[in-house]
Amino acid sequence: MNRHDILITYGSEPKTMTRALLERMDLAAMIGDRKASIALKPNLVVAVTPEGGATTHPQIVVAIIEYLQEHGFNHISIVESAWVGDSTKEGFKVNGYPKISRTYQVPLIDVKDDAYIHKTVDGITMEVSKTILETDFLINLPVLKGHCQTAMTCALKNMKGCLSDRSKRMFHTLGLHRPIAALNKVRSADLVIVDGINGDLDFEEGGNPVQTNRMFACIDSVLCDSYGASLMGFERKDIPYIGMAEALGVGEGDLDKAEVIQLNQPSDEAPFHPTGRAGYLAKHTNADSACSACYGNLIHALKRLDEVNRLKNVKQQICIGQGYKQVNDPSKVGVGICTRGLGKSLTGCPPKAIDMIKFIKELE
Numbered sequence: 001m002n003r004h005d006i007l008i009t010y011g012s013e014p015k016t017m018t019r020a021l022l023e024r025m026d027l028a029a030m031i032g033d034r035k036a037s038i039a040l041k042p043n044l045v046v047a048v049t050p051e052g053g054a055t056t057h058p059q060i061v062v063a064i065i066e067y068l069q070e071h072g073f074n075h076i077s078i079v080e081s082a083w084v085g086d087s088t089k090e091g092f093k094v095n096g097y098p099k100i101s102r103t104y105q106v107p108l109i110d111v112k113d114d115a116y117i118h119k120t121v122d123g124i125t126m127e128v129s130k131t132i133l134e135t136d137f138l139i140n141l142p143v144l145k146g147h148c149q150t151a152m153t154c155a156l157k158n159m160k161g162c163l164s165d166r167s168k169r170m171f172h173t174l175g176l177h178r179p180i181a182a183l184n185k186v187r188s189a190d191l192v193i194v195d196g197i198n199g200d201l202d203f204e205e206g207g208n209p210v211q212t213n214r215m216f217a218c219i220d221s222v223l224c225d226s227y228g229a230s231l232m233g234f235e236r237k238d239i240p241y242i243g244m245a246e247a248l249g250v251g252e253g254d255l256d257k258a259e260v261i262q263l264n265q266p267s268d269e270a271p272f273h274p275t276g277r278a279g280y281l282a283k284h285t286n287a288d289s290a291c292s293a294c295y296g297n298l299i300h301a302l303k304r305l306d307e308v309n310r311l312k313n314v315k316q317q318i319c320i321g322q323g324y325k326q327v328n329d330p331s332k333v334g335v336g337i338c339t340r341g342l343g344k345s346l347t348g349c350p351p352k353a354i355d356m357i358k359f360i361k362e363l364e
């Protein structure tokens with residue numbers, strides 16, 4: 001796997017999907033030294049289970065530990081810190097990490113109890129976890145989801161869990177974007193494996209998950225976030241910390257240079273229309289056996305259009321799903337290769353939300 005590669009897999013079994021990514025990238029060869037210390041950094045921002053769309057599925061962590069131990073790597077730790085005011089230990093507990101720790105003899109490190117080292121980048125001084133800074137190989141395991149202040153959170157922002165609570169508060173007073181970029185200049189991940197199973201539509205604490213049933217892996221955290229943004233229907237400029245991190249030399253976010261390697265095709269059907277805040281978006285869709293990844297992208301695309309008050313211009317329901325494979329109807333419009341028999345159709349399997357937005361705007 002090289003820095004421009006993005007490996008993506010679809011499915012609903014995080015453990016199996018993680019294993020497929022690890023085998024394909026040949027993680028053991030990437031790390032090399034069996035004595036290397038390896039930190040796994042999930043997202044446990046709040047003490048809830050992954051179904052709500054906020055936290056990393058623990059089976060991803062289990063799959064990585066099993067893979068690493070099978071390949072002779074035994075210096076593994078799980079490192080995280082909940083947001084200010086919440087308990088990391090409670091997050092570990094509700095997600096079953098004490099049992100994982102006992103079963104695999106892997107320590108749980110609560111960054112709130114860790115020692116910190118002061119680092120300064122771009123005039124911003126921050127307290128960074130000593131464990132993280134001393135780790136040889138850092139595997140970041142973010143959830144791709146919305147965020148009320150930065151619009152989106154993925155690899156770059158998940159590193160905020162490597163800070164003291166005092167520095168987290170300071171990051172908020174500085175508006176998050178510049179400090180997030182600076183933090184990743186101090187230490188960014190050696191590998192990112194993104195939980196894109198059911199990240200939240202617009203809030204990092206979850207509550208409104210959108211099932212997209214995918215995971216993807218990147219070496220470059222900037223490229224990772226650039227790709228994640230496109231899946232959620234954002235332009236890179238909508239997420240300023242991506243460009244700021246690129247300017248600091250953390251990585252390169254140009255998706256034209258990326259090689260997206262799709263390990264399998266999406267297949268499992270979106271089981272329900274979104275509820276809650278996302279429910280009103282569903283009335284603009286006409287789904288028939290739509291894959292989760294495709295349907296989730298469409299929900300994100302419609303959300304972006306709603307944010308700029310253009311959803312009202314969507315006069316026709318957008319068809320989507322495998323049920324349209326045999327349908328030839330010039331009066332309908334649809335997204336995804338399955339709808340190619342309709343009057344207007346966006347190709348792709350699945351198309352990205354950013355491409356869906358352009359397509360839908362052209363229908364106006």
Ligand code: SF4
Pocket residue numbers: 266267289290291293294320321322335336337338348349350351
């Ligand atoms: S284009 Fe069809 S097969 Fe491909 S992801 Fe969408 S619904 Fe599934």
